[in-house]
Each structure stands twice: as C-alpha cells, then as structure tokens.
Amino acid sequence: MAYGFYIASVCGALAVWLVLPSDRRKPIMLGVIAGAATLGGLLLHTASLAYDAEQGTPSLYYYIFTVLAVLSAVRVISHPRPVYSALYFVMVVLSVAGMFLTLEAEFMAFAMIIIYAGAILVTYLFVIMLASLPPSAYESHEAPAYDRVAREPFLACFVGFALLAVLSSIIFSSVDPITPRPERDAVTVAIEQMPDRITPVLLAQNAINIDTNHPDLTYRMEEGALIASIGIGADERIELTSDLREAIANSIGNIDRVGLNLFESHTLGIELAGVILLVSMVGAIVIAKRKVTGGNEASRHEGTEAEVI
Amino acid sequence: MEYLTLNHYLLTGAILFALGVIGFATRRNLIVMFLCTEMMFQGVAVTLVAFSKYHGNLDGQSFVIFVLTIAAAEAALALGLVVYLFRRKQTLDAEAWSAMKG
Numbered sequence: 017m018a019y020g021f022y023i024a025s026v027c028g029a030l031a032v033w034l035v036l037p038s039d040r041r042k043p044i045m046l047g048v049i050a051g052a053a054t055l056g057g058l059l060l061h062t063a064s065l066a067y068d069a070e071q072g073t074p075s076l077y078y079y080i081f082t083v084l085a086v087l088s089a090v091r092v093i094s095h096p097r098p099v100y101s102a103l104y105f106v107m108v109v110l111s112v113a114g115m116f117l118t119l120e121a122e123f124m125a126f127a128m129i130i131i132y133a134g135a136i137l138v139t140y141l142f143v144i145m146l147a148s149l150p151p152s153a154y155e156s157h158e159a160p161a162y163d164r165v166a167r168e169p170f171l172a173c174f175v176g177f178a179l180l181a182v183l184s185s186i187i188f189s190s191v192d193p194i195t196p197r198p199e200r201d202a203v204t205v206a207i208e209q210m211p212d213r214i215t216p217v218l219l220a221q222n223a224i225n226i227d228t229n230h231p232d233l234t235y236r237m238e239e240g241a242l243i244a245s246i247g248i249g250a251d252e253r254i255e256l257t258s259d260l261r262e263a264i265a266n267s268i269g270n271i272d273r274v275g276l277n278l279f280e281s282h283t284l285g286i287e288l289a290g291v292i293l294l295v296s297m298v299g300a301i302v303i304a305k306r307k308v309t310g311g312n313e314a315s316r317h318e319g320t321e322a323e324v325i
Numbered sequence: 326m327e328y329l330t331l332n333h334y335l336l337t338g339a340i341l342f343a344l345g346v347i348g349f350a351t352r353r354n355l356i357v358m359f360l361c362t363e364m365m366f367q368g369v370a371v372t373l374v375a376f377s378k379y380h381g382n383l384d385g386q387s388f389v390i391f392v393l394t395i396a397a398a399e400a401a402l403a404l405g406l407v408v409y410l411f412r413r414k415q416t417l418d419a420e421a422w423s424a425m426k427g
Contacts, residue, residue, distance in 0.1 A: 032344070036351055058336075066330050074333045082337045089341055089364055093348030098356050098417075105360050108341070112367050115337065118329070119378045124386050128370070131393050136363065136400045143404040144356055147411035162353040162418035172350035180343040187335045192379065277383035278390065285387075289394040296398035303405040 018185035020061045025181035027054040029173040035094045036166040036173075055086055062188060069191035077118050085111035096163045098144045102137060109133045123271045203242065203256065203264050207235045209276055213267045218244070221260060226252045334375035341368030355407050355417045359400070366396050 027050050034047025059082070063073045088107035095101045109132045116125035166172075206214050214235055218224040227233075230246040237243070242254040254260070278286060341364055348361035370389045377385025407417070414421050 032347060062333055062336060066332070074330055078329070078333060082333075082340075085337065085367075086340055086344070089344040092360060092364060093344055093352065093357075098354055098360075101357050101360055105364065108364060108367055112341075112371055115334070115371060116374055119334070119374050121374045121378070121386055124370075124374055124389050127390065127393060131397065132363075136397055139400055139404055140356065140360065143408055147356070147408055147417060160416070160418075162416070162420070163357075165353070166351040167353050167420075169351050172347045175350070176343045176347035179346065180339055183339040183343070184336055187332050187339065192331045193329065273383050274386050274390075278387045281384065282387050282391075285391060289391055292398050293394060296401050300401045300405040303402070303409055306409065 018188075021058075021184040021188070022181050024054050024058045024061070025177040025184070027051075027057075028180070029177035032090060032094070032177075033169050033173040035090065036169040037094060037096045037164055038169065039165050051090065055083065058184075059083075065188055066191050075118060077114065081111045081114040081118070085115070098148075098163065099141070102140045102144060105140075106133050106137055109137070121270060123274050203261060204237065205273070205276070206264050206268055207237060207242075210268060210272065211235050214242075214264060217260075217263045217267050218254065221263060223254050223260060224252065226250065329378070331375055331379045335372055338368040338370075338372035338375065341365070341371065343368075353419050355410070355419050356404075358419060359403050359407070362399070363396060366392055 031047045031051030031054055034042050034050065035044055059079060066073055085108050088104045088111065091104040092101045092108065095104060109128060113125040113128045113133075116122075116128065211234065215224075215228050215233070219228060224244055226244060226246055233244065233246050235242060235244055238253075240256065242256055242260075243251050244254060245251045345361045345363075345365035345368060348364065349358050352358055352361065370392055373385040373389050373392070375385075377383060410422065411417055
C-alpha cells in the first residue's frame with residue numbers, strides 16, 4: 017500500500033528537480049508532465065484508499081484547492097523572479113484559505129487572507145522592490161545568478177521528497193473520517209458563555225412559553241433537556257430536539273467559538289503574542305535606523321557584474 | 326457520498342511543508358528563502374486546522390492565530406535585516422554572507 021507513495025515521491029522529486037531554475041538546459045516539459053502525473057496519481061491513489069476504507073472521497077473543492085496550492089507552491093520555489101514567487105505565494109495563501117472554508121474554519125480563512133495576503137505579502141513585495149537590482153540588470157532579460165541557479169537541487173529534492181514519502185505513508189496507514197464530534201456540546205457552551213443567544217432562537221422556534229423579558233431568566237441543563245427558569249417554581253422544560261440543538265449551535269458562529277477558546281484557554285499566549293509583536297516592531301525600527309557602514313565598496317552596477325561572473 | 330477525511334488534509338499540509346523545505350534549501354535569494362519558510366507555516370496551518378476539525382477542539386485554530394503572529398513578527402524583522410544586508414553588499418545572495426561567522 018505504501019509503495020504508491022514511494023513511487024509518487026520519486027516522480028515528484030524528479031519533476032521538481034527538472035523545473036528548479038538551473039544554468040544547464042533541462043527538459044522542463046518532461047518535468048511538467050512528470051509533476052502533473054505525480055499529482056494526479058497521488059490524488060487518485062489517496063481517493064481510492066479512502067474509498068476502500070469506506071470513508072467516501074473528499075469533496076471536489078478539496079481537490080481544486082489542493083491542486084491550486086501545490087502547483088502554485090512549485091512555482092514559488094521554481095520561478096527565477098522573486099516578484100512572481102511572491103505573487104504565486106498569494107495563490108498558495110488563497111487556496112489554503114479555501115481549504116479552511118471546507119473545514120468550516122471561516123474566521124481562520126479570512127484572517128489568513130487579510131493578514132497573509134494583505135499584510136505580510138505586501139511587506140514582501142515592498143522589500144522585493146526596494147532590494148531589487150537596477151533596471152539595467154534586467155535589460156538582458158536575465159535575473160542575477162543567484163536567482164537563475166538553484167543550490168544543490170538534487171540533494172534538496174531527495175531530502176524533501178524522502179520526508180514526504182515517509183510522512184504520506186504514515187498519514188495514510190489508516191483512513192479517518194472527519195466527523196462532527198464537538199468536544200463540548202454547543203448547547204452547553206451557549207448556556208455557560210452566551211445565554212443571551214439562546215432566547216431569540218427559542219422565540220423563533222416558538223419553543224418557549226414563559227416571559228422572556230423577565231430579568232431573572234436563566235437556562236440550565238437537566239437530564240438532557242433545557243430548563244428555562246425565572247425564579248422558584250416558574251421553570252419551563254424545553255425538550256432539545258435535534259432541530260433546536262442545531263439552531264442553537266448555528267447561533268454561535270466560528271468567530272465566537274475561536275474568540276472564546278482564545279480568551280479562555282490561551283490568555284497568557286495572547287499577552288505573549290502582543291509582547292512579541294511589540295519587541296519585533298522595536299527591533300525592526302532599530303535595524304532600519306542603523307546607518308550603513310563599510311558598504312558601497314562597489315557601486316551598484318559593478319556589483320551586479322561581479323555577481324554575474 | 327462525499328466525506329471529509331483527515332488524511333487528505335494532512336497530505337496537503339505535508340506536501341506544502343516539503344516543498345517549502347526544498348525551496349528553502351535550493352533558492353539562494355534571501356527573500357525567496359523567507360517566502361519558503363512562510364510556505365512551511367502554511368502547511369502547518371492546514372494540519373492544525375484539520376486536526377482542530379477532527380477533534381472538535383478549537384485549540385488548533387487558536388494556534389494558527391499564534392502562527393500568524395509569529396509569521397508577521399518574523400517577516401518584519403527578517404525583511405528589515407534583508408534590506409540592511411542588501412544596502413551593505415548590493416546583493417541578495419545568501420552565499421555572499423557565508424563569511425559571517427560567530
């Protein structure tokens with residue numbers, strides 16, 4: 017069963033080795049064909065493994081986003097011009113965000129697009145434009161040598177795809193479905209954290225008969241039923257049908273849940289993250305303010321010529 | 326019938342991570358090397374969110390937020406250093422700095 021992954025890894029290593037930038041002429045088309053065959057074969061193989069394990073096949077969107085992500089990732093590492101690498105990396109980020117949507121992690125998907133594609137990649141593009149060679153270097157339509165020639169491509173492909181072969185064969189030693197099994201029941205979370213979200217749901221479903229404007233209205237769970245209480249002796253027992261459960265769960269979105277989890281379980285982590293961001297900001301300012309000393313031994317133009325030689 | 330299976334998402338994460346490793350090792354341009362580390366972060370993020378969904382536990386998604394924080398901090402510092410190094414030697418070649426020891 018694992019042989020499929022080993023074969024795919026060898027083919028993938030060959031494909032990536034062929035498309036990596038190099039001074040020698042390599043049959044790039046062969047690499048493209050090998051890469052496409054590898055990716056297609058790998059996805060078919062994994063789909064058949066999942067099918068044999070009677071777990072069905074993943075949705076079409078998973079395949080679309082994976083193919084986009086992997087192809088763009090290959091272009092990121094194989095494109096000789098850094099600007100294009102950065103733009104292909106935006107494609108990787110967008111595909112990963114789409115994949116998060118299929119995993120019902122909406123907040124993470126949009127955070128990914130806003131922070132990665134919006135902020136970090138713009139910083140990269142700024143730096144690429146600040147630290148690029150003068151246009152004269154590109155007049156011959158050639159990137160500088162350090163962009164045209166990859167370093168140790170064969171060894172790197174071997175190591176990278178050996179890692180991938182081991183990882184993939186271990187990952188697929190058994191096939192597990194992603195089942196909806198919340199660690200904490202959504203209704204319990206709602207009662208503990210956001211009781212004010214329950215009342216509108218109950219009203220919308222016509223499931224509650226007592227006065228919902230009462231200031232002492234509380235909810236609790238008892239023997240699998242929801243108890244609405246506005247004081248002693250004024251309880252109402254509400255049977256939790258699956259429709260009602262789903263409605264309450266839907267009233268708490270992904271953002272609410274992530275926010276609750278962050279501030280309940282990772283309070284210290286948030287504080288530390290803030291400190292790290294502050295420290296890195298101070299560090300970046302210190303680096304940017306420093307005067308350049310000892311540089312400029314060569315002017316820009318001579319520097320590029322020395323590089324090409 | 327279509328289902329979500331954990332293994333497929335882990336495989337995608339592993340592929341992105343491996344491609345990031347290869348890119349980091351082969352490319353000599355400092356900026357592209359840092360882009361490749363970001364790609365490794367992407368692979369890890371896919372893995373974390375897939376496990377978060379699998380276990381019905383949101384800790385994975387919280388960790389992705391921390392990964393984003395670290396990535397942002399790293400990008401700010403590393404790119405500042407890259408600009409500084411570029412002004413010193415007018416090259417982005419990582420090997421130009423191989424003499425920098427200790």
